[in-house]
Amino acid sequence: MIPLDIEAVRGDFPILQKPLPKGLPLVYLDSGASAQKPQCVIDKEREVYENYYANAYRGVYRFGAIVDEELEGAREKVRQFIRAEHSDEIVFTSGCTMSLNLVASGWGKRNLKDGDEILINEMEHHANFVPWQQLAAQTGATCRFLPLTDDGRLDMARIGEVLSDKTKIVAVTGMSNMLGTLNPIDELAKKAHDAGAVIVVDGAQSVPHEHTDVVASGIDFLAFSGHKLYGPSGVGVLYGKRELLEQTDPILFGGHMIDRVYKDHSTWASSPAKFEAGTIQIAQAIALGAAIDYMGTLGMDKVQEHERNVLEYAY
Ligand SMILES: Cc1ncc(COP(=O)(O)O)c(C=O)c1O
Structure with missing residues (x-):
């Protein structure tokens, strides 16, 4: 290479x-x-404002159509980048924190009850910790902790002590922002599924640094931010398996996320619109597509190899 x-x-x-x-x-x-x-991300965001800016999914005029096409193009790039099956599994959010809160409140509140358990650990960023703590407080569920080894890894030998058929969610980071640890996501996903739980992966650090394949890894939900992936701030992604997003309630209500609105109730659009209430991060999401193109030009294999070399040098 x-x-x-x-x-x-x-x-x-x-x-x-x-x-x-x-x-x-x-x-x-x-x-x-x-x-x-990189310049290409800056240029893309600028291109939107200078050439065809309009609101998304609303305008039936030329600019509106271009914006919609660019946004769906960016969504498709995200889909390919993380190797998801369907583009309706890709939800644009304001960032990783928002994505994790959406899973905790939208899926968690609907699917957890008193006596259920959420498996987390002490290397998690607060974004993948506090939402689960809140969910536990709101549903009567309990947070259990997978112990860490002295060298800062998940102690997989002890997972049997904390993972059981009471576990409904395993929430784990792909790569720790604190320790740099790469977690064994494939193995965790398998163990979570065997116990009947879903696995939620915080990809804020792992997605910019290594290949992600949500299907091969068995990931149910994946959250990450655009700004750590050389894209704009203010935009992020939630990936969720189609059937799980169908079981997820929206947590923001308003325009675009509805199907029909009556005086006494409303019904929701399907994913991703159901989770994208209001005006989304138009130029940012489009420029996130440019950031993904950029990573593709560098080549994730090369990025990973370079990081390994830097790591060896540092050691
Ligand atoms: C591992 C991890 N998860 C989540 C986050 C939160 O990301 P954001 O602040 O973009 O929502 C960060 C940010 O540092 C992080 O490193």
Whole structure:
């Protein structure tokens, strides 16, 4: 494999061309918190505003049609990137936190009851921790903790102590923002399913760093943010298996998410519209498609190989 041409990659990011005060080159080490943007993502967002901006899924004029087409194109890119089966399984949200809250409130409240259990662990980001704590408080369910080993891994040897037929949700990060640990998602998904639970994966850190295949890995719900994937801030994704999204209630109500509205009740559109109430992040979601194209040009294999080399060097 031809390695990543780091100088060329640096050249794709306008902010890295701006020298620091003493003329030193900028080396940005906080991509885990939020990544800088390549020119193509900046250009795409600008293209929308300069050429065809309009509201989404409402306008029957030219700009409206272009926006709808671009948005659905971006949704399709996300689908391919995480290898989901259907594009209606891809919901645009405001970010990973929102996606996880949507699963906790929309699926969790409907499907959990007193006595049920949620399996989490102590390496989770608060975004994949507090929503489950809240869900437990609201439903009478209990949060159980899969212990960690001394070297910062999930202690899979002890999973039998905390996973049982009472477990309804296994919530786990694909890659820890705290420890960098890569978790055994395929194995966890299998164990969760054998116990009759769904697996919710926080992909905020894993999706930008490694290949994701929701079907092969058996992932039921996957949440991630655009801004850590070199895309714009303000946009994120929730992937959910079609049948699970059908069992998920919307948590935001308003325009676009409805099917019919009567004086005394309303009915909902199907996914993804059901979960995209109001005006979504139009230019951001479209530019997220450009970020995914960019990752495709780099090649996730090369990205992973480069990171392994950096890791070895650091060790
Ligand atoms: C592992 C992990 N999960 C979730 C989040 C929350 O992402 P956001 O703030 O984009 O919603 C982060 C952000 O740092 C994270 O690292």
